[in-house]
Every structure is written in C-alpha cells, then in structure tokens.
Amino acid sequence: MADAEIPEVTDFLAEQAPFAAVPRTDLERLARRMTVRYARRGTLLMSVGRGNDEVFVVRSGAVQITDDSGTLVDRGEEGTAFGTTALDGRPSRFDVEAIEDSLLLVLPSAAFHELATAHPAVGDFFSQQRASRLRHALQAMPHAQRRTAVLQTRLRDLVRREPITTTGDATVREAAQLMAREQVSSLLVVDGGRLTGIVTDRDLRTRVLAAGLDSSTPVSAMMTADPVTAGPDDIAMELILEMTSRNIHHMPVVGGTDGRTPLGMLTSTDLMRLERANPIHLVGDIAKADDLGTLVVLSQRLPRIIDQLVHEDATADGIGRIVTAVGDALEQRLIGLAERELGPSPTAYAWVVLGSQARLEQGPGSDQDNALVISDDATPADLPWFEALARFVVEGLVACGYPRCPGDVMATNPQWRRPLREWRRTFTQWIDEPVPDAILRSAIFFDLRTVHGDDTLVEELREQIRRSAPRGTRFLAHLARNAAANEPPLGFFRGFVLEREGAHKDTLDLKRGGFHAVVEVARVHALSRGLPQVSTSSRITAAAGAGGLSDETAADLHDAFEFIRYVRLLHQAKQIRAGEPPDNFVAPSELSSFEKRHLRDAFQVVRSAQQTILHSHPLGHVT
Numbered sequence: 001m002a003d004a005e006i007p008e009v010t011d012f013l014a015e016q017a018p019f020a021a022v023p024r025t026d027l028e029r030l031a032r033r034m035t036v037r038y039a040r041r042g043t044l045l046m047s048v049g050r051g052n053d054e055v056f057v058v059r060s061g062a063v064q065i066t067d068d069s070g071t072l073v074d075r076g077e078e079g080t081a082f083g084t085t086a087l088d089g090r091p092s093r094f095d096v097e098a099i100e101d102s103l104l105l106v107l108p109s110a111a112f113h114e115l116a117t118a119h120p121a122v123g124d125f126f127s128q129q130r131a132s133r134l135r136h137a138l139q140a141m142p143h144a145q146r147r148t149a150v151l152q153t154r155l156r157d158l159v160r161r162e163p164i165t166t167t168g169d170a171t172v173r174e175a176a177q178l179m180a181r182e183q184v185s186s187l188l189v190v191d192g193g194r195l196t197g198i199v200t201d202r203d204l205r206t207r208v209l210a211a212g213l214d215s216s217t218p219v220s221a222m223m224t225a226d227p228v229t230a231g232p233d234d235i236a237m238e239l240i241l242e243m244t245s246r247n248i249h250h251m252p253v254v255g256g257t258d259g260r261t262p263l264g265m266l267t268s269t270d271l272m273r274l275e276r277a278n279p280i281h282l283v284g285d286i287a288k289a290d291d292l293g294t295l296v297v298l299s300q301r302l303p304r305i306i307d308q309l310v311h312e313d314a315t316a317d318g319i320g321r322i323v324t325a326v327g328d329a330l331e332q333r334l335i336g337l338a339e340r341e342l343g344p345s346p347t348a349y350a351w352v353v354l355g356s357q358a359r360l361e362q363g364p365g366s367d368q369d370n371a372l373v374i375s376d377d378a379t380p381a382d383l384p385w386f387e388a389l390a391r392f393v394v395e396g397l398v399a400c401g402y403p404r405c406p407g408d409v410m411a412t413n414p415q416w417r418r419p420l421r422e423w424r425r426t427f428t429q430w431i432d433e434p435v436p437d438a439i440l441r442s443a444i445f446f447d448l449r450t451v452h453g454d455d456t457l458v459e460e461l462r463e464q465i466r467r468s469a470p471r472g473t474r475f476l477a478h479l480a481r482n483a484a485a486n487e488p489p490l491g492f493f494r495g496f497v498l499e500r501e502g503a504h505k506d507t508l509d510l511k512r513g514g515f516h517a518v519v520e521v522a523r524v525h526a527l528s529r530g531l532p533q534v535s536t537s538s539r540i541t542a543a544a545g546a547g548g549l550s551d552e553t554a555a556d557l558h559d560a561f562e563f564i565r566y567v568r569l570l571h572q573a574k575q576i577r578a579g580e581p582p583d584n585f586v587a588p589s590e591l592s593s594f595e596k597r598h599l600r601d602a603f604q605v606v607r608s609a610q611q612t613i614l615h616s617h618p619l620g621h622v623t
Contacts, residue, residue: 006031009105012059015594016079018125026118033111039098046082046096051089053109057081061102066095075099079593084112084126138563155239155253156232159264163252165190168197168220172208175199175219186250186265189223194260197223200250229254232263237318240271244279244325247287279305279322286329292337292396295330299400302326303576306364310573316565317361317537324362328353328451330400331370331393335452338392346382348375350453351393354409358449359519359535363565364572364582367403368394369444371416373423373457390417409444420457427464431472439478446523447534462532469527473617476528480617483520484610488513488603496588496596504585508599510571511584514606515564518557521609524617525549536561557609560602567595 001009009031013019019027036059039045046052048068058080065074065082076082086092087109107115116123165188166175175187179201189197199219207213207222229252230239243251249268254260268280282301289295302323309319335351354369356362370393372386390411398404411417418426430442446465450458469475489497489508496508522536525543533539537558544554571590572582588596 001032001034001036005036009034009059013057013105015592016057016081017594017598018119018122020594021121022115022119026115030107030111030115033108035106037104037106039102039104041098041101043098043102044095045098045104046086046092046094048093048095049091051086051091052083053087053089055081055083055087055107055109055112056096057105057107059103059105061098061100061104063102064097064099066097067093068095077593077597079597081126087112138559138566153236154232155230155234155236155266156263158236158266158270159232159253160270161264163188163262163264165262166199166219167191168218168223170219171215172204172213172217172219172222173215176204176215179204184265185267187219188252188262188265189219190262194258195227195229195252195254195262196220197225198227198250198252199223227252229260230266231255231259236271237314239266240278240280241318241321241325243268243271244283244322245328247280247283247329249280249284279326283325283329286326286333289333292334292399295333295396296399299326299330302401303364306569307573307576310569316562316569319569320356320361320363320565323364323366324357324360327357327362327366327402330402331397332452334393334396334400335389337396338389341392342385342388345389345453346385347378348454348457349373349378349386350450350455350457351411352448352458353451354448355444356447358447361519361536361565363569364576365403367405368397369405369409370394370411371409371445371448372411372418373461374417374419375454375457376419376421378419386417387412387414407441420460423461424464427461428468431465431468431475434472434475434478436478436481439475440482443479443482443520443523446527449534465527466530466532470530476524477617479520479524479527480613483517483524484614486513486517486520487610488517488606490600490603490607496599498588499585504583507585507587508591509585510564510568514584514603515561515568517606517610518561518564521606521613522557524613528617553609553612556605560605563598563602564606567591567599 006028010024010027013022013027013031014024019030022030039061045056045063058076058078060078062075062077063080063082064072065076066072082094082096085094116126164178164182164184166178168189168191179185179187186198186200188195189199197220199222203222203224208215208217213222228242228246228248230242232253232255239251243249251266253263253266255263268278268284271278271280282298282305286295286298289298305326306319306323309322314322331351331353339345350373352358352371352373354371356366357369372390374382374386378386394404394410394412404410409416427445430439430445446469448458448461489512491497498506498508519536522539522543525531525548526533526539529543529546529548531539531542531546533542540549540554540557540561543549544551549557567586568584571586574590575582591599
C-alpha cells in the first residue's frame with residue numbers, strides 16, 4: 001500500500017470494530033501490511049469447504065454471506081470484516097460473494113495473528129456471533145466521542161485520607177470539636193473497628209441544635225445508624241448514581257473481611273473534582289428550592305449534565321437513571337410546594353410516575369406521564385384538593401421543561417386521578433377483558449412507581465398485577481402483538497428503513513422499533529411470569545433467572561438496548577449543544593460506519609426477540 005494511503009486507511013480502520021480498540025500507532029503498522037483488492041460484482045471471495053490465508057475488510061461496496069445450504073447469513077457493507085474462520089487451511093463454512101463492485105482491504109494471516117495476540121479483544125471479536133460482537137462494540141465505541149475515563153475511577157483511588165472516626169458513646173460536643181479540628185463535614189461512628197453509623201454537620205444542625213438536645217447527648221442517640229456504604233472497587237459512576245438517587249452527600253467506603261471496616265469517606269465535593277456539572281448537587285439544590293422560579297432555573301442545568309455524561313464514559317443506563325433522579329426530585333419538590341400552598345392532604349394518596357420515568361429510563365426531552373392513586377377513605381369533598389394538586393404539579397413540570405403527555409396520561413385527567421378501588425377495577429378489566437386499543441393505550445400503566453405519598457396504595461395494585469397478569473392469556477397475547485408490531489427499521493438488503501414523510505422524513509427512528517421495542521418485549525416477559533421488576537434491564541435479567549430467556553438471549557437484549565440508547569444519546573447531545581429540542585430521529589449521514597454496522601446488529605437482535613415473544617404468546621389467543 002502506498003505511503004500516501006496509510007493515513008486514510010488508518011482513519012477508516014479506527015472507525016470499525018474491532019480495530020477501534022487498537023492504538024493508532026498499531027493501526028498504522030497494520031495498514032502498511034494490507035493490500036487493496038478490487039472485486040467485481042459476482043466475484044466469489046470465499047467458498048464453503050476451502051481454506052484461505054487472508055482476512056478481508058470491506059472498504060467500499062457490499063458482500064453477501066451464505067452457508068452451505070445457501071441460506072443467507074448476513075449482508076455486509078463498508079467496515080464488514082470476514083475470513084478469520086477459514087484461516088490456516090481450515091475449511092470455510094460460508095460462501096462470501098461480492099454483490100456490488102467492491103474495494104477490499106486484505107490482511108495476511110500472519111499479520112492478523114500478530115494483531116490478535118497483541119490485542120486479545122480483536123481475536124475475541126471474531127470468535128463471537130454477531131450478537132456477541134455487539135458487546136464488544138459497546139466496549140469499543142469510538143473513543144473520539146469520549147474525553148476521559150474519570151467515571152470509571154475506582155473509589156480506592158479517590159479516598160485521600162484515613163477515615164475520621166468516633167465512638168457511639170462520645171458526646172455531641174466531642175464529635176463537633178473533632179469535626180472542627182479535622183476540618184471535616186462528617187464523622188464515621190465505629191464500634192470495635194466496625195462501622196455502625198455516620199454523623200454529618202447537617203445532623204448537628206437539625207438533630208441537635210434545632211431539636212434542642214444537650215451537647216452531652218451521646219452520638220449514638222442522633223447518628224444515622226447502618227448508613228449506606230460503598231466498596232473500594234466500586235466505580236465513581238456507581239457512587240454518583242447512588243448518591244443522586246438517595247439525595248445524600250456523604251458515602252463511607254468500607255472493606256475488610258466483614259465489609260464493615262471503614263477505609264475512608266467520600267463526599268459530593270470529592271466528586272466535583274471529577275465532574276464540572278454534578279447531578280448530586282443539582283438534586284440537593286432542587287430539594288431546597290423555595291419556589292417554582294428557582295426550580296425552573298435549576299432544571300436548565302440538566303442538559304449540560306447530560307451532555308457531559310454522554311461525552312465522558314457513562315453508560316446509557318447510568319445516564320437514564322441520573323436523568324430520572326433529577327425528574328423525581330423536581331416532581332417531589334413541586335408536590336411539596338403544592339402541599340404548602342394547598343394545605344395538608346385530606347387523606348392518604350400516592351403520586352405515581354409511569355413509563356420511562358417509572359423504569360428509571362428517562363432521557364432528554366421526555367414528556368410527563370403521571371397519575372394519582374387516592375385512598376378509598378376520600379370523600380367527594382376531598383377530590384377538589386387532588387385536582388388542584390395535579391394542576392399545580394403538571395403545570396410546574398411544563399415550566400421546568402417536561403411537556404404534557406400527548407395522550408393526556410397525567411394526573412390532571414380525571415380518568416387517571418382516582419381512588420384505589422377504581423384503579424383496581426380498571427386493571428382487572430384490562431387484564432381479564434382486554435380490548436386491543438385499550439391495551440395499547442394502557443401498557444404504560446404497567447410500568448408504575450411511587451415518587452411521593454403512601455406506597456402501600458400502589459403496592460396493592462402491583463400485587464394485583466403480579467397475581468392476575470400471568471393468567472391473562474388474551475391480555476398477554478395483545479401485549480405480545482403490540483411488542484412485535486413496531487418492527488426494527490431494517491430493510492431486507494443492508495439498508496435502514498427511513499421515515500417517509502413528515503417533519504422527520506429521511507431519518508431513522510431509534511425509538512419505535514429500536515429501544516422501545518425492547519421495553520415492550522421485556523414487559524411481556526415480566527408480566528407473564530408475575531415478576532415485580534419495573535426497569536427494562538432488571539426485567540430482562542429476572543426473566544432469564546425465571547427461565548423465560550436464555551442467558552445468551554438476555555445478554556444480547558441488554559447489549560442491544562444499551563447500544564441503541566447510547567447512539568440516541570450521542571445524537572441528542574449534539575442537538576442540545578446546537579440549541580435544538582432533542583428527539584429520537586437520526587439522519588444516516590450523522591452515523592459513523594461503526595454505528596451503522598452495530599445498529600444493524602442491535603436491530604436484528606430486537607427483531608429476533610419480537611419473533612420469540614410472538615411464538616410464546618400466539619396471536620390465536622387474540623380475538
């Protein structure tokens with residue numbers, strides 16, 4: 001290969017799996033050992049039963065791979081690599097034919113073996129099936145998209161000093177003096193070297209000074225006993241998720257054989273050194289906001305956090321959980337402000353979120369889906385209070401950037417603001433007497449989570465669903481049909497199916513037949529087995545544990561779900577930086593060849609899962 005072509009070929013390889021995980025200097029050496037070969041349409045590049053001593057990478061054009069029975073296995077375009085299964089004289093299991101005039105990068109067998117030895121991920125990539133390659137793609141996302149790996153930092157590397165500890169029988173005065181002397185905002189309380197509690201400066205203010213406790217009170221009387229802890233091998237991203245979801249600012253790091261020996265303390269300030277925009281602080285500031293105007297201003301910090309997380313090393317799942325935690329905090333604070341204005345609730349109730357927020361999968365631009373479950377003790381005279389609550393919260397969420405639900409699935413709709421007994425009747429009707437259109441509209445209600453109020457009301461509904469859904473054969477068949485109705489946007493021949501009209505014409509919908517199809521498949525698996533999990537990932541894992549999915553299929557679904565959502569987040573981050581509203585529609589020209597190829601893999605995993613769910617819940621049950 002001519003020296004002038006080396007940089008261009010190196011750039012090309014750096015965008016393809018598995019070469020994206022290889023350092024550039026090694027890629028340049030690899031490019032120098034490659035040759036370029038032209039293949040006319042119809043050229044047979046590999047034959048069943050024959051070995052070869054070369055590995056091919058499609059530079060342009062397309063190839064078709066069939067097995068020994070002539071069955072189509074795959075069609076690959078730019079970036080497709082093949083040939084490794086027949087190296088060193090091993091008989092090929094496939095025919096590979098150029099179905100377009102193609103340019104191929106050709107790597108000798110010896111060079112490939114050297115590469116695979118130096119970089120085991122390369123060899124692993126080619127030894128896997130397509131769905132398993134998707135797993136490697138997640139690990140080898142083009143690193144030009146990511147600036148650092150700070151969120152993968154182990155907590156042991158963040159702990160800067162030995163833990164400052166006291167004992168439970170020390171007095172509050174002694175604890176406060178120790179904190180002042182050491183200039184720390186918290187103390188770990190130990191007994192026999194084991195962590196038993198934590199005391200923070202906030203505890204001193206609220207539990208001692210504000211409560212009028214004597215300074216001679218023992219620490220054990222006002223500490224937080226058995227606090228949430230983290231381990232030294234946990235990563236920073238996990239710590240951020242835990243602290244954000246719980247709205248806490250101090251996390252003891254513990255280890256030892258019993259897992260209770262204090263190793264140090266990490267605070268949200270420590271994490272600020274890692275991240276310029278910290279979701280923990282945002283959630284804390286929201287909880288302290290005193291009016292809607294402040295909440296509106298605070299909510300405007302979320303896009304910056306999302307953009308940062310996308311371009312660091314956070315997963316799509318982790319980003320979804322953080323965005324949800326911020327959404328939960330806003331909703332909870334709006335309810336608090338509403339109760340301050342309206343007065344105390346006349347009876348018990350639960351404010352419930354539905355859909356992506358309930359599943360901890362909220363993303364940029366998500367609209368609101370919520371409902372109210374009111375105690376059966378409520379009287380007609382109580383109902384206006386709940387109407388006013390719903391109006392206050394829904395309008396507040398709109399002001400904070402959460403659009404109204406286009407389907408009016410909000411607590412302001414009287415249909416979704418009802419006493420528990422009426423909710424029970426509704427779920428019974430949905431499951432026992434399913435109507436197709438009603439099931440389509442109601443599916444979102446089977447992903448529900450309490451964010452404020454009396455969760456026992458909602459637990460009654462969850463228990464009803466767990467008991468009755470597995471017996472609802474027609475209900476599950478309707479859900480399965482809906483889950484399979486939105487097919488992934490793949491054409492028969494290697495291309496994507498694009499939107500044909502409307503505002504998103506000529507773009508690819510990553511939601512309808514992509515990640516949301518996985519949501520729907522996972523929901524059917526969970527409901528059919530009476531599983532309590534709500535998030536898509538936990539439903540997939542639980543379904544595998546219950547025998548509903550093989551471990552391999554579950555892993556493939558996890559990977560497809562994560563990959564499609566991550567590509568969407570990259571797209572949405574670009575829109576946020578450009579000041580555009582985020583959506584789920586991406587133009588093919590916006591995607592790298594790496595992303596196109598593995599989106600194709602992911603969509604094929606989704607399509608297979610949809611077919612499986614249809615076979616499990618046949619359409620013959622739908623009348």
